[in-house]
Amino acid sequence: MNASPTKQSEVDVVVIGAGLAGLIASRQLTEAGKTVLILEARDGLGGRLYARCLQDRSVYVDFGGTWIIPGEHAHAEAELDRYGIDRVRTPDPDTFATRVEGRVSARRSLDEADIADASAVLAQIAADSTAKTDFAEALASANASPLIADWMQALNRFLNGCELSDVSARVMGTYPAEAWADPDHYSDQITGTTQTLVNAVASEAGARIRFNTEATFVHVDDAAPAASPWEPGPGWRSMREPP
Template sequence: MDVVVVGAGLAGLVAARELRAAGLDVVLLEARDRVGGRTWTAPFPAAGVRVDLGAEWLSPESHTALTTELTRYGLTTTQPPAAHHGGEISAAAGPVLDRMDVDAGRLDFDDPGWHRAAGDLDVSFAAYLDAICSDPDARAQLLASAFALMGADETEYSALHLLHEFAGFGSARAAFENESHRVAGGTDTLAKAIAAELGDTVALGQAVASIAADGTVTTTTGASHSARAAVVAVPVNCLAGIAFPAGMPLPDPHVGRAAKIWTRVSGIPAGTTSTSWPSLIETYAVDGAVAAFDLRRGPRPANGKQPRPASKPATRTPSSASSSGTTGPPTRTPSAPGARPPRPARRPPDPGRPSRPALLRRRRPLPPLDGLDGRRDHLRRGHRGASRRLPERRTRLPRPRLTRTYREEHGAGVSGAWGDGAADGGEPCRGRQRTGRLDAVRSGASGCA
C-alpha cells in the first residue's frame, strides 16, 4: 500500500481522491460511522427538517475552493432572505474596522509563514481590542462578530489568527458579513458525494491508535496497515488520541468553545437573526427551528476533555505501613463488584468541639402514643384503616420544670403556656390552659388561648 489517510472529513476525502487519481494505492480510515467530520447534517424530527449540527455557512466570493467542489458534484447553495452568519456591524465600529484592515494588510494569506511578519500582533484579541476600541457598544458588536469566526473566548485566541482570517476575506467587514449562503440539502452532502466516488477506499469505524515512523498505522482493534506514507487529516484536538513517533512535533489544540443548539419553534420567519454579547451570542431561524450559538465559559480541563465519572465505585482505605513503621495517607482502592464497601473508620473526637447531647446519641424507644391524649380509636387504625390493637399502657409524662427566669419573663402560671398573660398588664393565666396559637405568640397577644 502506498498511502494511509486518517480522517474522512473534507480534507481527508479530497486528499484520498487526489492520491488515488494519481495512481496510488490508498486506504482512508475513519473512526466514526459516517463521513464528513465537522460537517454533519442530521434530521430534526421535532421540527420536521434537517439541520446542520456542524459547519453551515459559506461565502461564495471567498470560499472558492469549496464552491469548486460543489460545482464538480452538481451541488448548489441557497441564500436565506436578509440573513448572514455573524450579524451586521454598526457605523460606530467603522474606525476600528479600518485599523484592523491596516494590520491585516501586513499578512500574506497564502504564505505558509504568514505569522512571522507580525509577531507584535500575537496577543489575545481582548487585549488587542482594548488598545484600539474604547466604545463599549462597538466592542460588544466586534466580539460577537469575531465569535462567529473563532468560536472561542476572546482572551484565549490570538488577534493575529483573526487578522489572518481578515486577510483571506479581503477586509474585516467582508469576514463578518459575507458568509450568507448554505449548501442545499445540508453541508455534509459534499462529503457524502466524495465518499461515494471513493467507494471501498473508505473504511468506517476504524479509529487509529498509533502511527509508526515507517508508516505503519495501527487501529484500536489491532488491525495494521503498512504504507510508504500516512496523511493525518483529523482536527488538531483529536491528535492527542493517536500515538506518534517520539520527538515528532505536533500543533497545539485549538481553543474553540462554541455550543450550537437547535430548538423547534413556530411563527418565526426563516432568515430571522439576532446577535448579542456576552450570552446567546447569535441566533438564526430556518423553517420550524432556530439555531443558537453560545460560548461555553469556565475553566478548561487540563487535557482538553471533559472529566468523566469513575466506572467503578471507590472506597477510602488506609495505605499499608511504610518501611519506617509510619502509615501513609489514605488511598482509594476500587471495591469488588457487588461487594459491600467497608464501613469508614470513626473520626477521633476533637477536644475543642462540643459533643452532642447524650439524649441524641441514644436510641431509646418512644413511649406508646395511645397514652398521650387517649385517642385510642384513632391510633388503632393503621394508615390503611386496618384495626390493630395497641397495648393497654399509659405512660405518665414528667411535669416540665420551669426556671425562675422563664417565670419572670413569661409570667406563666402553669407549664406549657403559650400566652403571655402579664405582658401588657393582664392577669396571668390560671389553671390548666390549652396550647395557644402561634400567631398570638408572635404578635404578643395577651390572655389564655
Template sequence: MAEAMLYDVVVLGAGMAGLSAARSLAETGRRVLVVEARDRVGGRIFTRRAGSETVELGAEFIHGRPAELWALVAEAGLTTVERTGDRVVFSGGEVCVDEDGAEEEQEDDPMFAPVEALKDYAGPDLSFADYLESSGVAPELRGAALGYVEGFNAADATQASSVALGAQQRAEDEIEGDRLWHIEGGYDLLPAFLAERIRASGGEIRLNTAAASIDWQPGRVEVRTSAGHFRAAQCIVALPLAVLQAGGVAFQPQPAGLSTALGRLREGPVCRFTLVFRTAFWRSKPEFEHLSFLLTPESRPGVWWTAHPGESATITGWVGGPRALPLLELADDELGARACTILAEAWSLPMALLRAELLGVHRHDWQADPYALGAYTWLPVGALDAPSAPETLAQPVEGTLFFAGEHTDTTAHWGTVHAALRSGLRAAEQAIAAPRFQNLRLF
C-alpha cells in the first residue's frame, strides 16, 4: 500500500460545518484535506435543477438573521428573497386566510401558544406531551401544538425536551427566527462558494471518499478511507449525528464520553417533497393569489408552501417526526397522487386537472441516505442536563479531535444551517488554538 498522505488537518464531511472549518484553516496556511463520501459538497443542502425550476431537497430557508450566515451570503455575493404572503388554513371544508401570516402574532394561536409559553418555563424537564398535560392546555387544543412541535422539529413529542424547546424559542427570538429567506439560484451556491475558497487557499477536497475509521493518539491521526489512508496532526469530525450514532466511522480508541453524549441526542425523520406544475394555477383564485403557506391539519402532509413572492410553479409538502414515516414508504407517483388529492380539495378543483398540471415529484429520503440517516437533530428529555450533550460534543479531545455539526451547537439553534456553519467556525478556532498545532511535523 502506498504511504499515507500527510496533512495538518483532515476534515470529515463536506457539509456546511466541515466546509466552514476547512475554509478557516486553509486560509491560515494549514494543509487541509476534506474527505466527503458523496459525489458533491453541501451535505444536507441538496439543490436540484428541474428545467427552469430550482428545487431544494434538503435545507431551504435562512431562518432569521444569524450573523455568520448572513456574512457568508454577502461575501459570496448571493441574492436573497424574504418569504412573505398569506398563511391559508383549509380545515373542515373551509378556507381561512391570514393575510401576511408570517407577521402574525402567535401568542393566541392554539398551534403556537404553548410553545411560545415555554420561553418562560422554569420547571422540571418534561416531554412536550407531558408539559401540555401538566400546564392545563385543553385536550382539544393539544393536537395542534403537538403537530407543530413534531413537524417543525422532526421530533417525537412524547420524548422531546420542554426545556430544550424553550431554549430554542428564546434563541429564535434573538435572531427573528420566524422570518424566512431563500437564496436565489439555489442554496447549494453557498457550499459551492466555500469549496471554491478552500481550493483557492490550497486545500483539497476528495469526493466519493468514505471514511471508515480514525486511529488516533494525541497530536497524531490516521484516517482510513475507501481511497486510502491520510495522516494528520488533527481531525475535525463534521459528520451527521445519526451516522456517528450508527458507528459509521470507528474510533481507535473511542474518545471518553463520546458514545454517551451521542446517545443523549436524536436525529428526526422528515418527508419533504416538491411538486413542479406547468403553471402556478392556484393564483387564479383570489384567496390564494398571495399564498405562502397552506395548512391542511386534517391531512398528511399538513404543511405546504409555495415560492411566493417568486413566480415558481412549485409547491412543497412537509411532514416531520413520527408521522413522516408512513409517507416515506410511498413511491413518488403514490405521493404525487396523495398530494394532488389534498390540494384539489383545498382549491375545489378537479383532481384530474391537478394531475394533468403536475410535471414531477422531487424528493430525497434522508433517512435512507447512508451518509445522513436522518434529517436533523432534536433533543429528548435530559439532553440539556449539565453537562449538556451538545456542550460535551463541542469540547476538543486531547487537542487532536474536534467535532462539528448542527448537533454540537451550544446556542440552541440545533437543526439549522447556521448552527452547522457556526460549529465549523468554532471547531477551526479550537484546532488553531490547540497547543499541539505548533508542532505538526510528526511524520
C-alpha cells in the first residue's frame, strides 16, 4: 500500500481484502454511515471463494470454499437467507478418489474400520502434541496407515488449502474423523456457486475497491486500543513481519 498517511482522510475506513469477510465488513461499515475503501491484492472478488468454468465451458464449479454445513455455518446461512439464495444438494459421487501430489492414493471413501483407525490416530496426536507441534510432524510420528496418512493430507489440502506443516496438531487432533469422512457432511452447496453470494454481498458493500493492490503496511495509532496481538506504537508496521 503506497497511500501516504494524509490520504487516509479520504475515507473513514480501509478494509484489507475483498474476500467474504472483507465484503461483509464493508457492508456493515457502509450501513453504519462510514465511507470505505477495500484494497484487494488480487484481481477479483471473493478470495478463497472462487468458481471456475469447466473446460467444456458449460458449467461453473466451486474450486475453493464450497459447502454450507447446516447448523455449523450459522453466519453463512444467515447471509444466504438475507439474499434469498437457495442451497442445492451435492450429488452422491459415483467414484471417490483421494489424490495427493499427483498420486492417486485410494479410489474409495473410508469405511467404518478406516474411520475407527483415523479416530485412534487423531486421539493419539491430540494427546502427544504440544501447542507448537505441527500436524506433519505429529502425523509422521503417529502410527498411521498409508491410507489414513494420505487421506488426512488430501483432506487438509481441501479443507485448509495449506500444507500439513502449517496446521496445529492439537487443533487437527481434536477434529472428529467421522465428520471428515462422512460424505453427507459436505452436502449443501450454494445454487449458482459461491459467486452468487459474493456478488450479492458486493452489491451492497458500498465501497470503492482497488484491485491488484496489496497492503504491505498498516499504521498503528498510539491512541487506538490494541485490537490485535501487535503492540500499539508509532510508525508503519510491516504486515509480513510480525514482531
